[in-house]
Amino acid sequence: MRIEIEIERSNPAEGQPARFETFRVEVPRHITVLDTLIKLKNEVDGSITFRRSCRSAICGSCAMRINGRSGLACDTLVEDELHRFGHLRVQPLAHMPVMRDLAVDMQPFWNRVEAVNPWVETAPEREPAWPVERETLMDQAAVDEMDDTSKCIMCMACFSACEVSDVDTRFLGPAALAKAYRVVADPRDERKQERLTALNEVGGYWDCTRCNQCVQACPKDVKPMEAIVHLRREAINAGLTNTAGSRHITEFIKIVRSEGRLNEGRMPLKMVLSDPKKLLSVLPLAVDMLRHGKLPSPIHPPIPRVKEVRRIMDKKAK
Template sequence: MAVKFIVSRYNSETDAKPYFQEFSLDIPKGATLLDCMNLIEWQQDGTLTFRMSCRSAICGSCALRVNGHARLACKTQAVDVVYEGAVKIEPIGNMNVIKDLAVDLEPFWESLEKVSPWLMPDESIKYEKERLQSHEDQLKIDHASTCILCASCYSDCNVLNVDPKFLGPATLAKAQRFVFDSRDAETEARLDYLSKLHGMWDCTHCAECSTRCPTDAKPLSRIKELRTAAMSRGFTNNNGARHVLGFRESVGGFKGFGGGGMLNENYIPIRSVGFFNLDGIFSLLPVGFRMFIRRKNPPLIPHIIEKIGEVRKMFRRFDEYRKESK
């Protein structure tokens, strides 16, 4: 059966904007999407441009947007992505297109460089041979080490779509790999950098990166590990960490902290920007005013849920458990 391949075409030197071109192809049994792209190029249009190398989901070159989501063409069975007789193929997102399906990856590499993705060991320690690592320590960086730098996560990250300065999921996954490396000596400096604006706290937990990631790197899980590491080492003087603490104080029902056992939406924004940060507090006023006009503002005196004591008990038990498991 012939399948319609609707492929985005664009030549940055001659076209004003991208357009779609349709190709018809009988998908051979067992063919990957990359196999089909190659057949289209070899048999129908030799000018079609896309990247590939290993054909084994190792090099990370062949990421494309298929029916709106990033995936590795060589790891995708073509028949699995055919809907109503067609498959739509576009370049990965959040980067400029150079030609057809090939994008300019420069912003992706630039972001990666910002977290110094190499080992920075304590050079004063002299080793006779190589720096050894225990099996348990290796497991802490095992997932992030599987990243093949395909940029699928970068393509579909919603935050990067609105803030190109955000470090992005792949970079944060790579940062986790070095923060948690027992041989690295720059953990504090790395966490300090990652805690800043455009860093790990700007992720909105949409989980798109982990859904799109073709390996076990799963960036959102790595971001959570980085945040936990930063907070347990005292990097709490930033909006993201304060937001988490405010959430906990509010939901955990902590007396005197705006905590009634449920979200206190008057308290959390101010707690997040910092109680003494007047500029930050003033920046909240327009949103507060709009909420007031639309009668969406929460009550000034927070509601306190029934059995608040039970919630507090749960949080206390959780704290004890954490201490015990350390």
Template sequence: MATIENAHFTTLKGAYDTETMEATVKVRRFNPETGKSRFDTFIVTIPVTATVLDALDAIKDTCDGTLSYRKSCRMSVCGSCGMRVDGGAALACKVPMRKFVEAGHTITVSPMGNLPVIKDLVVDMTPFWDKIRAIKPYLDTKNADTPAKEWRINPADTALIHKESLCILCGCCVSECISMESDPDFLGPAALAKAYRFVGDARDKDTRERLRDLSGAHGIWDCTRCYFCNQRCPKGVDPRDAIAKLGAESFKEGFTSDAGAKHAKVFVDSTFKGGYLRETELVPKTIGPANAIKDIPFALQLARAGKVPNPLSPHKAKDNDEVKRLWKLLEKEAKGQPRRATAVHPDAVQEG
């Protein structure tokens, strides 16, 4: 196949019974046979209402039939068309082209990150599905008192797991997760949001075991709280918020031995006591004094650069009452906040 560089294709100009525009799209190509990547630039005529997916369809129809990408529903429902548009993951069928054309901007379309590329914009979703499977993405009632009739969540509580239920498994969040970039075994935002969908459902009887597993290696505490998953999710699932809820539930169940959990606890305790984070306590209390000794050479380097506060006279707010009041208020609110959607046993539902 010849490389098409800045080719001008207008063959569809008369094909639309609507107003059209000319769009320039740069596409990252990957040839699995040679293992080589390159960028091709295409100019296509598309309706003014076209999305990025429509532009790719026009390229495939009129310029290069070998261009590979996934699609199905074309209406942000199936989750097939996840790809990077100008470096950030999005559903191609949800992004309108018009704003780019009007700004005179050439968009760059590339495959999602953190997943191996198979060809052009098609990624191998196997690692994604492996993680979804790992969190047991189904209600586990342990067969205890499972009613034969439909067993519903109390309608008033559905909001507690509503956002997590909206996930269409597109992988956009995973594409931009910085923790997965450094640790491919990290469960990641999609699987963890899915996990909360079941942890937050009172019909599930596996909560403790789920939280124990999720609090271990490559689990919730490996999230760096960058919030890119919330930013990129096209369905408003807000995976980072789900991870925070899993953290709170894990604490409640007493799963606090992971370094990440200890790290979070030092932040809370330290600011409660002094209104500031006591950095010198952070490392020993997170990884233990014995392991902290190994970090002494690094600490000395930091001290020489003036980056270690005096451990004997730590930062302390003049008046810490305000911080304590806030802390107590948040604690009270958290205690009063239901985290699990209760279930209505069908025997309690009046028929008709």
């Protein structure tokens, strides 16, 4: 089939800004986006720049934005893209400086991964003497718990897709937080509390908006957003309840338990009453909403069969 592919090209080192260049090429029907790029590079324009290695969705090198979505070029069929979007456009991953064409400087991603110390740490006194006589055995349940996060191939597709990373450079991002959960969930690690405390700050697990983009972008089913939710749960269980995020969860549960549904008038009050500064900052908005009849009443009775909701919640908690 004869196709058209638009490639975003740039060379910042030589002052060439980003622009789209269109190539027309004859390709076999089931060709991948990566093989199309390789064909163009070999046969049409040797200066087209991109990363690749395995061509088999293993090494994580070829991630890029294809028709706006971040993913692996070697795992994406041209035909599927044309069928879905009617065109084929490739761009470099987002949130990292472009080095040339589709190759980005990965340092911002690696800085985040490094920041979570993604390796198991034991207390010095428990370090086994060398040579180690035998391996450390783990039970299967512990392995299953961190299995998804162990599948990460560091392709950066999730980081590129992340909506918070779009607006907040302090956010550690999905892959780094998934790595953090990998070690928090590892029974051999002895820094769990320290790790959870560090990630309880700005840029950590509470800054995720749960948009799910990372889950959709990930080619290896790591499900970074789920790992972030697990980190939040671990943090609350570890007594780290001093954040707006954890208060939101605990108050949400309390309200549903007492009234059988969310009370949208009471919820914001619960969130700001313990923080006078926040209370003052939202007061003008609350007055404005009240004037326009948009402030829901914080007082309403529980739903008729609230006991059933409590029974379900108790069952779920067991």
